[in-house]
Amino acid sequence: MESENNRIYDIFLNCSYSQLKTLFKKAKSKEEQDFYIMLSNMVLQREQEKVLGR
Template sequence: MRNINEQNNLYDQFLKYSYADLKELFKKAETKEEQEFYIALSDLVLQREQERVLGKK
């Protein structure tokens, strides 16, 4: 089992990616599974931005 600090580090890394970054990674993905992963992360980025714009956060 990994420690909590490593999990937080993963989240911190995710926050550094923009939608454009994730779109580029999607284009470079070599497998469908990898594409789906980047799509899911892109959706999270868009949801976060939508919440920010709508003032929910």
């Protein structure tokens, strides 16, 4: 299970905002859209922290 968790994390780290935006547009449910929005927000937050030098 732990290696699977790392795999999911690695996949997330390699997702760009634009990829997540595309997945959001293709989502089949509100729940799936919410999931991709949360991930998109995390990507934006990560990039903002890089810019601010944290």
